Amino acid sequence: MSIPIYLQIKEKMIDTIRELPANAPIPSERDLAIQYDASRMTVRKSINALVDEGYLYRDSNKGTFVADKVLHKKNTTLEKKDDNRKISYKTIYFDVKASSSEEVQERLNIGPEDSVVRMIRLMLSDDRPQAIEEIYINRLNLSDEEFRNLPKWQDFNAFISKGGLTQRFVPTLVPMQYAHMLELKIHEPIIMVENIVNQKSGKPLIYMKVFNNPKEKVIEITS
Amino acid sequence: MSIPIYLQIKEKMIDTIRELPANAPIPSERDLAIQYDASRMTVRKSINALVDEGYLYRDSNKGTFVADKVLHKKNTTLEKKDDNRKISYKTIYFDVKASSSEEVQERLNIGPEDSVVRMIRLMLSDDRPQAIEEIYINRLNLSDEEFRNLPKWQDFNAFISKGGLTQRFVPTLVPMQYAHMLELKIHEPIIMVENIVNQKSGKPLIYMKVFNNPKEKVIEITS
DNA sequence: TAGTGGTCTAGACCACGAC
DNA sequence: TCGTGGTCTAGACCACTAG
Numbered sequence: 001m002s003i004p005i006y007l008q009i010k011e012k013m014i015d016t017i018r019e020l021p022a023n024a025p026i027p028s029e030r031d032l033a034i035q036y037d038a039s040r041m042t043v044r045k046s047i048n049a050l051v052d053e054g055y056l057y058r059d060s061n062k063g064t065f066v067a068d069k070v071l072h073k074k075n076t077t078l079e080k081k082d083d084n085r086k087i088s089y090k091t092i093y094f095d096v097k098a099s100s101s102e103e104v105q106e107r108l109n110i111g112p113e114d115s116v117v118r119m120i121r122l123m124l125s126d127d128r129p130q131a132i133e134e135i136y137i138n139r140l141n142l143s144d145e146e147f148r149n150l151p152k153w154q155d156f157n158a159f160i161s162k163g164g165l166t167q168r169f170v171p172t173l174v175p176m177q178y179a180h181m182l183e184l185k186i187h188e189p190i191i192m193v194e195n196i197v198n199q200k201s202g203k204p205l206i207y208m209k210v211f212n213n214p215k216e217k218v219i220e221i222t223s
Numbered sequence: 224m225s226i227p228i229y230l231q232i233k234e235k236m237i238d239t240i241r242e243l244p245a246n247a248p249i250p251s252e253r254d255l256a257i258q259y260d261a262s263r264m265t266v267r268k269s270i271n272a273l274v275d276e277g278y279l280y281r282d283s284n285k286g287t288f289v290a291d292k293v294l295h296k297k298n299t300t301l302e303k304k305d306d307n308r309k310i311s312y313k314t315i316y317f318d319v320k321a322s323s324s325e326e327v328q329e330r331l332n333i334g335p336e337d338s339v340v341r342m343i344r345l346m347l348s349d350d351r352p353q354a355i356e357e358i359y360i361n362r363l364n365l366s367d368e369e370f371r372n373l374p375k376w377q378d379f380n381a382f383i384s385k386g387g388l389t390q391r392f393v394p395t396l397v398p399m400q401y402a403h404m405l406e407l408k409i410h411e412p413i414i415m416v417e418n419i420v421n422q423k424s425g426k427p428l429i430y431m432k433v434f435n436n437p438k439e440k441v442i443e444i445t446s
Numbered sequence: 447t448a449g450t451g452g453t454c455t456a457g458a459c460c461a462c463g464a465c
Numbered sequence: 466t467c468g469t470g471g472t473c474t475a476g477a478c479c480a481c482t483a484g
Contacts, residue, residue, distance in 0.1 A: 202245055220390065
């Protein structure tokens with residue numbers, strides 16, 4: 001098995017934790033080390049991961065306890081929690097252009113002659129409109145393979161986990177051209193989230209403006 | 224010195240990192256262990272903390288590198304980054320009442336007879352209005368000491384770090400009674416952030432509604 | 447006093463990337 | 466082949482809490 005021991009233990013512990021009520025104590029690190037036949041440091045690494053994710057919390061010199069579910073961490077609006085709704089996308093635009101707006105050039109830190117992939121799509125959950133996404137990507141940052149598969153992408157977690165994500169929340173009125181698709185009246189206040197996905201080097205990779213339907217999608221983060 | 228070695232090393236490394244350009248490599252973990260006269264695992268703990276905070280990034284089998292400043296993590300709208308603006312608060316209301324609205328009772332998970340501390344204040348930066356904060360706290364969760372010092376509180380980080388924070392972003396039009404204080408026209412779209420600070424047990428501790436002035440305060444998170 | 451989490455050590459082996 | 470980060474071990478000492 002090539003999966004690290006501490007990740008295997010972590011998964012087993014999640015199964016155990018699910019059966020326990022909030023604030024119940026888990027066995028001590030030394031006991032768990034015996035139970036899982038691993039060193040205490042390895043077990044500790046598993047526990048630390050679960051504490052970071054909000055499954056457990058520690059009380060120094062007392063023990064480690066099961067956290068309430070409301071404390072499970074969700075740090076960006078792009079992560080999806082374990083809701084069972086099926087998300088689908090309907091592509092409205094997909095093109096590659098050399099001329100992009102100054103706004104896009106600035107966010108992607110590119111010049112006016114660089115090719116930019118533009119994709120505009122409607123996000124649906126059970127056929128109800130959740131949000132409009134305007135996505136801009138520097139063509140040069142995509143392999144041909146990635147470019148071909150762009151329309152099939154559901155999310156950008158693969159890129160975010162390799163670098164970073166900055167989200168800016170902008171209050172605005174729903175744009176006229178999107179009001180109908182989101183089934184909103186004009187002049188309705190909404191939140192537009194500007195997402196910039198960065199590479200590890202800090203260079204911008206993806207710029208995405210998300211116009212959220214407040215009737216359907218609650219923007220929430222937990223930390 | 225009672226400060227753990229890995230935290231001391233972390234601080235020293237931050238000083239070193241500040242002098243380096245983005246994407247510059249730092250010495251290998253084995254070299255740093257010699258340099259700081261500590262074990263590799265201890266140095267590694269320092270580095271991991273810096274990676275989590277976005278100061279460094281790792282490239283497996285290659286090395287560890289200085290991250291771009293845009294990647295420094297800021298996971299909630301309540302954290303303040305190292306901007307040098309002086310924040311001040313002007314208290315508008317401060318009282319304790321047994322009768323609270325159903326909304327407050329629900330968020331704090333309390334009954335209609337429980338005493339609730341209510342504080343409404345204006346957040347200023349260089350005399351410019353940033354936001355209105357409506358703060359509600361179950362009186363029973365505060366010691367007399369904490370209650371007395373409430374008006375002096377700047378932030379709630381001491382409580383958040385002990386438990387968790389959930390933030391919900393609600394698009395709305397600026398409430399009439401706050402428009403003037405925020406120097407906004409009526410019918411201006413703004414973001415109201417609902418903050419719920421939880422204890423480790425999961426019980427709600429603080430409920431805070433923040434009406435942000437979009438002209439002054441950009442809501443941004445990095446992760 | 448016994449048990450807990452928090453820290454720390456000095457080794458070890460592995461997979462992978464660059465040369 | 467060599468150096469890197471990633472993992473893992475089997476100990477150890479500490480400060481603190483609860484009985």
